[in-house]
Ligand SMILES: [Fe+2]
């Protein structure tokens with residue numbers, strides 16, 4: 584105890600001696616002085632792209648982004664899709680009731696298989712854009728990707744509704760399409776935003792080609808599926824144009840061929856399974 588008191592006394596004596604000296608630090612400018620540092624701002628942080636409800640919170644930590652990505656994945660694959668726009672070709676726009684009843688058995692099966700392929704393609708497109716958005720470097724790129732993914736969810740809901748009308752079901756392999764496409768999207772985005780946007784351009788170009796092919800193969804009486812595919816086609820063209828305008832890089836030919844091959848595997852399997 585005596586030793587502790589002596590230490591405290593010597594420290595107080597040192598403080599007294601030091602207080603007599605001038606401080607080595609510059610004096611703080613008075614309030615209102617233009618040299619004074621501005622008061623710390625508590626203005627809201629930039630909006631988090633993964634969670635629009637927390638605009639007043641700091642930018643998302645990696646764990647938050649991963650949780651949001653997992654949430655989006657589960658919703659895309661397992662939850663019923665919700666469209667923000669009405670289904671194209673719905674009465675009264677076309678002036679008629681559901682036309683699925685007018686199709687013969689084989690026509691209905693063909694239309695259902697084609698719509699199942701389109702549904703799987705929309706799952707893959709959403710996954711691709713979600714994966715790209717997760718590792719996008721700029722906020723502008725992330726915004727383009729998430730906006731495109733949101734419109735893909737309209738497509739997903741329309742295809743899902745049409746599959747029900749045709750008494751059919753989505754592909755059983757949808758979780759596989761989502762996981763594979765998400766990984767490809769994230770890898771593409773690791774190569775930089777311009778390459779990532781190049782993937783969007785190429786994906787949309789290939790989807791447009793598939794839609795053209797499906798429009799030619801749909802039964803002539805299936806006006807509803809046709810209206811859905813035509814609206815989707817217009818949206819896909821707009822997604823590609825947006826990505827091109829945002830500075831997308833042209834992908835090398837081997838990469839484009841690889842993407843075509845991967846899409847061929849998916850569309851062939853989804854037609855049957
Ligand atoms: Fe789409």
Ligand SMILES: [Fe+2]
Pocket residue numbers: 708731735787818819822
């Ligand atoms: Fe698209």
